[in-house]
Amino acid sequence: DQQVKQNSPSLSVQEGRISILNCDYTNSMFDYFLWYKKYPAEGPTFLISISSIKDKNEDGRFTVFLNKSAKHLSLHIVPSQPGDSAVYFCAASAPEKLVFGKGTKLTVNP
Amino acid sequence: DAGVIQSPRHEVTEMGQEVTLRCKPISGHNSLFWYRQTMMRGLELLIYFNNNVPIDDSGMPEDRFSAKMPNASFSTLKIQPSEPRDSAVYFCAIRTISFANGELFFGEGSRLTVL
Numbered sequence: 001d002q003q004v005k006q007n008s009p010s011l012s013v014q015e016g017r018i019s020i021l022n023c024d025y026t027n028s029m030f031d032y033f034l035w036y037k038k039y040p041a042e043g044p045t046f047l048i049s050i051s052s053i054k055d056k057n058e059d060g061r062f063t064v065f066l067n068k069s070a071k072h073l074s075l076h077i078v079p080s081q082p083g084d085s086a087v088y089f090c091a092a093s094a095p096e097k098l099v100f101g102k103g104t105k106l107t108v109n110p
Numbered sequence: 111d112a113g114v115i116q117s118p119r120h121e122v123t124e125m126g127q128e129v130t131l132r133c134k135p136i137s138g139h140n141s142l143f144w145y146r147q148t149m150m151r152g153l154e155l156l157i158y159f160n161n162n163v164p165i166d167d168s169g170m171p172e173d174r175f176s177a178k179m180p181n182a183s184f185s186t187l188k189i190q191p192s193e194p195r196d197s198a199v200y201f202c203a204i205r206t207i208s209f210a211n212g213e214l215f216f217g218e219g220s221r222l223t224v225l
Contacts, residue, residue, distance in 0.1 A: 006152075034213065043114075043201055043216030044153070089153055097143065097166065098214060102152030 003027050004092050006101035014109055019077040021104050023090030026071065032093035035064060035075050037086045038103070044089055048075070080108045113137055114217035116202050122223045128190040131220045133202030134183060141205040143214060144177055144187050148198045156200075159185065192224045 005024045013019045023033075031052045036044035050057040050064045050073070057064050063076045077084055085108050090101040115134040123129055135142060143158040157167040159179045167177070174193070179185040189196055199221045203214040 041218070043203070043218050045216070046213045049213065091153075096141070096160070097155055097158055099155065100145075100153035 002101070003030075003094075004090055004099050004101040006090055006104050008104050009102070010105045010107070012107045012109060013080050015082055016079045019075075019080045019084065019106055019108065021075040021077075021088050021090075021106065023073045023075075023101055024071055025073075025092050027092070027094070027099075028071070029094070030092035030099075031095055033064070033066060033073050034091045034093070034098065035062075036089040036091060036100075038089065039086050047088075077106075080106075082108045082110050084108050114202050114204055114215060116200075116217035116220050118220055119218065120221045120223075122225065123192055124225050125193055126191045127224075128188065129192045129196075129222060129224075131187045131200050131202075131222070133185040133187075133217060135185075135202075135204045136183075137206070139182070139204035139206050142179060142185055143203045143205070144185070145201040145203060145216075146198045147201065147219070153201070156187070189222075192222075194224045197222055197224050 003026050034049040035047040037047045038044040048059050048062050048064050050066050055066050066073045087103045087105045089103045091098040113136040117132045141160050144156040146154050156169045157177045162179045175189055177187045199219045201216050201219045203216040205214050
Protein backbone atom coordinates (compact mmCIF):
# COMPACT_ATOMS: atom_id res chain seq x y z
CA ASP A 1 0.00 0.00 0.00
CA GLN A 2 2.99 2.29 0.63
CA GLN A 3 3.92 4.13 -2.53
CA VAL A 4 7.37 5.09 -1.25
CA LYS A 5 9.36 2.39 0.51
CA GLN A 6 12.53 2.54 2.53
CA ASN A 7 13.18 -1.06 3.39
CA SER A 8 16.14 -0.50 5.71
CA PRO A 9 15.04 0.92 9.06
CA SER A 10 18.64 1.55 10.07
CA LEU A 11 22.17 1.79 8.73
CA SER A 12 25.49 2.07 10.54
CA VAL A 13 28.74 3.20 8.89
CA GLN A 14 32.20 4.32 9.93
CA GLU A 15 33.23 7.94 9.69
CA GLY A 16 34.89 8.66 6.36
CA ARG A 17 33.19 5.81 4.52
CA ILE A 18 30.29 6.00 2.11
CA SER A 19 26.66 5.85 3.30
CA ILE A 20 24.11 4.58 0.79
CA LEU A 21 20.43 4.96 1.58
CA ASN A 22 17.90 3.34 -0.70
CA CYS A 23 14.32 4.10 -1.66
CA ASP A 24 11.82 2.37 -3.97
CA TYR A 25 8.56 3.72 -5.32
CA THR A 26 5.58 2.25 -7.09
CA ASN A 27 3.87 5.17 -8.82
CA SER A 28 5.36 5.97 -12.22
CA MET A 29 3.57 9.34 -12.18
CA PHE A 30 5.91 10.76 -9.55
CA ASP A 31 7.84 13.57 -11.20
CA TYR A 32 10.18 14.80 -8.48
CA PHE A 33 12.02 13.09 -5.67
CA LEU A 34 13.45 14.57 -2.48
CA TRP A 35 15.46 13.55 0.54
CA TYR A 36 14.86 15.02 3.96
CA LYS A 37 16.99 14.76 7.05
CA LYS A 38 15.59 14.75 10.57
CA TYR A 39 17.35 15.19 13.89
CA PRO A 40 15.60 14.23 17.17
CA ALA A 41 13.11 16.81 18.43
CA GLU A 42 13.32 18.79 15.18
CA GLY A 43 11.26 18.90 12.02
CA PRO A 44 12.56 17.31 8.81
CA THR A 45 14.75 19.59 6.68
CA PHE A 46 15.19 19.46 2.94
CA LEU A 47 18.49 17.94 1.82
CA ILE A 48 18.57 17.31 -1.93
CA SER A 49 16.17 16.62 -4.78
CA ILE A 50 16.11 15.23 -8.31
CA SER A 51 13.76 15.64 -11.21
CA SER A 52 12.44 12.56 -12.97
CA ILE A 53 14.14 13.71 -16.18
CA LYS A 54 17.58 13.37 -14.60
CA ASP A 55 19.49 10.40 -13.27
CA LYS A 56 21.92 12.14 -10.95
CA ASN A 57 22.12 15.26 -8.84
CA GLU A 58 25.09 16.23 -6.71
CA ASP A 59 25.47 18.74 -3.88
CA GLY A 60 28.76 18.61 -2.04
CA ARG A 61 29.04 15.34 -0.17
CA PHE A 62 25.49 14.32 -1.15
CA THR A 63 24.51 12.68 -4.43
CA VAL A 64 21.13 11.31 -5.39
CA PHE A 65 20.79 8.72 -8.14
CA LEU A 66 17.53 7.89 -9.90
CA ASN A 67 16.84 4.71 -11.86
CA LYS A 68 13.40 5.21 -13.38
CA SER A 69 13.18 1.80 -15.00
CA ALA A 70 13.73 0.17 -11.62
CA LYS A 71 11.70 2.81 -9.76
CA HIS A 72 14.61 3.16 -7.39
CA LEU A 73 16.60 6.05 -5.99
CA SER A 74 19.52 6.22 -3.65
CA LEU A 75 21.30 8.83 -1.59
CA HIS A 76 25.10 8.63 -1.32
CA ILE A 77 26.97 10.50 1.38
CA VAL A 78 30.73 10.65 0.89
CA PRO A 79 32.59 10.95 3.17
CA SER A 80 30.18 10.27 6.04
CA GLN A 81 30.57 12.38 9.16
CA PRO A 82 29.22 11.87 12.70
CA GLY A 83 27.02 14.94 12.22
CA ASP A 84 25.22 13.09 9.43
CA SER A 85 23.67 10.77 12.03
CA ALA A 86 19.93 11.34 11.64
CA VAL A 87 16.79 9.83 10.15
CA TYR A 88 16.61 10.23 6.37
CA PHE A 89 13.25 10.31 4.61
CA CYS A 90 12.75 9.74 0.93
CA ALA A 91 9.80 11.60 -0.60
CA ALA A 92 8.07 11.76 -3.98
CA SER A 93 6.06 14.60 -5.45
CA ALA A 94 2.58 13.63 -6.52
CA PRO A 95 2.60 16.56 -7.68
CA GLU A 96 0.88 18.93 -5.19
CA LYS A 97 1.83 16.89 -2.16
CA LEU A 98 4.80 14.89 -0.96
CA VAL A 99 4.53 11.19 -0.15
CA PHE A 100 7.16 10.02 2.32
CA GLY A 101 8.77 6.71 3.15
CA LYS A 102 9.14 5.44 6.70
CA GLY A 103 12.70 6.67 7.03
CA THR A 104 16.13 5.16 7.58
CA LYS A 105 18.10 5.92 10.72
CA LEU A 106 21.73 6.52 9.83
CA THR A 107 24.41 6.25 12.50
CA VAL A 108 27.94 7.37 11.61
CA ASN A 109 30.45 6.04 14.11
CA PRO A 110 33.62 8.04 14.83
CA ASP B 111 12.83 33.34 5.59
CA ALA B 112 10.15 30.72 5.69
CA GLY B 113 9.20 29.42 9.12
CA VAL B 114 6.52 27.49 10.94
CA ILE B 115 5.66 27.78 14.63
CA GLN B 116 3.85 24.86 16.21
CA SER B 117 2.27 24.65 19.65
CA PRO B 118 2.25 22.97 21.99
CA ARG B 119 5.60 21.22 21.59
CA HIS B 120 4.51 18.50 23.97
CA GLU B 121 1.04 17.44 25.05
CA VAL B 122 0.11 14.66 27.45
CA THR B 123 -3.57 13.97 27.83
CA GLU B 124 -5.94 11.24 28.85
CA MET B 125 -8.02 9.15 26.53
CA GLY B 126 -11.30 10.84 25.65
CA GLN B 127 -9.99 14.38 26.00
CA GLU B 128 -10.02 16.91 23.19
CA VAL B 129 -6.65 17.90 21.76
CA THR B 130 -5.96 20.98 19.63
CA LEU B 131 -2.65 21.43 17.85
CA ARG B 132 -1.77 24.78 16.37
CA CYS B 133 0.33 25.97 13.46
CA LYS B 134 1.43 29.49 12.57
CA PRO B 135 3.27 30.00 9.30
CA ILE B 136 5.35 33.14 9.65
CA SER B 137 6.08 33.95 6.02
CA GLY B 138 4.63 33.69 2.53
CA HIS B 139 3.24 30.37 1.46
CA ASN B 140 0.46 29.01 -0.71
CA SER B 141 0.04 25.54 0.76
CA LEU B 142 -0.06 24.13 4.28
CA PHE B 143 0.23 20.47 5.22
CA TRP B 144 -0.37 18.41 8.36
CA TYR B 145 1.72 15.24 8.72
CA ARG B 146 1.87 12.62 11.47
CA GLN B 147 5.00 10.63 12.29
CA THR B 148 4.91 7.22 13.91
CA MET B 149 7.42 4.39 14.00
CA MET B 150 5.05 2.05 12.19
CA ARG B 151 3.96 4.33 9.36
CA GLY B 152 6.65 6.98 9.08
CA LEU B 153 5.47 10.40 7.87
CA GLU B 154 1.83 10.26 6.81
CA LEU B 155 0.03 13.15 5.14
CA LEU B 156 -3.20 13.88 6.98
CA ILE B 157 -4.56 16.91 5.10
CA TYR B 158 -3.37 19.87 3.06
CA PHE B 159 -4.72 23.29 2.19
CA ASN B 160 -4.15 25.50 -0.86
CA ASN B 161 -4.85 29.18 -0.25
CA ASN B 162 -6.61 28.25 3.01
CA VAL B 163 -8.97 25.79 1.29
CA PRO B 164 -8.81 22.09 2.23
CA ILE B 165 -7.84 20.14 -0.89
CA ASP B 166 -7.20 16.57 0.20
CA ASP B 167 -8.18 15.16 3.59
CA SER B 168 -8.05 11.51 2.56
CA GLY B 169 -5.26 10.91 5.06
CA MET B 170 -7.33 11.95 8.07
CA PRO B 171 -7.73 8.65 9.89
CA GLU B 172 -11.22 9.08 11.31
CA ASP B 173 -14.00 11.53 11.94
CA ARG B 174 -12.39 12.22 15.28
CA PHE B 175 -9.83 14.28 13.39
CA SER B 176 -10.61 17.70 11.94
CA ALA B 177 -8.49 20.56 10.61
CA LYS B 178 -9.20 24.19 9.88
CA MET B 179 -7.36 27.09 8.32
CA PRO B 180 -9.37 30.24 9.02
CA ASN B 181 -6.67 32.49 7.51
CA ALA B 182 -3.24 32.33 5.93
CA SER B 183 -1.49 32.70 9.29
CA PHE B 184 -3.14 30.02 11.35
CA SER B 185 -4.25 26.39 11.21
CA THR B 186 -5.48 23.90 13.79
CA LEU B 187 -5.67 20.12 13.95
CA LYS B 188 -8.20 18.84 16.45
CA ILE B 189 -8.71 15.33 17.80
CA GLN B 190 -11.93 14.70 19.68
CA PRO B 191 -12.06 12.32 21.49
CA SER B 192 -8.40 11.34 21.64
CA GLU B 193 -7.25 7.71 21.87
CA PRO B 194 -3.89 6.15 22.83
CA ARG B 195 -3.26 5.16 19.19
CA ASP B 196 -3.23 8.85 18.30
CA SER B 197 0.08 9.21 20.14
CA ALA B 198 2.56 10.51 17.59
CA VAL B 199 4.49 13.58 16.51
CA TYR B 200 2.36 15.91 14.42
CA PHE B 201 4.09 18.22 11.95
CA CYS B 202 2.84 21.26 10.13
CA ALA B 203 4.65 22.17 6.91
CA ILE B 204 4.37 24.88 4.29
CA ARG B 205 5.31 25.11 0.67
CA THR B 206 6.41 28.60 -0.18
CA ILE B 207 5.47 30.32 -3.38
CA SER B 208 9.13 30.48 -4.42
CA PHE B 209 9.61 26.70 -4.48
CA ALA B 210 7.76 25.17 -7.38
CA ASN B 211 8.88 21.60 -7.03
CA GLY B 212 7.51 20.46 -3.74
CA GLU B 213 10.08 21.40 -1.12
CA LEU B 214 8.36 21.76 2.22
CA PHE B 215 9.41 23.67 5.34
CA PHE B 216 8.47 21.84 8.51
CA GLY B 217 7.79 23.08 12.00
CA GLU B 218 9.45 21.39 14.95
CA GLY B 219 6.41 19.25 15.62
CA SER B 220 3.97 18.63 18.45
CA ARG B 221 4.55 15.41 20.36
CA LEU B 222 1.23 14.03 21.56
CA THR B 223 0.91 11.32 24.18
CA VAL B 224 -2.54 9.97 24.95
CA LEU B 225 -2.69 7.85 28.10
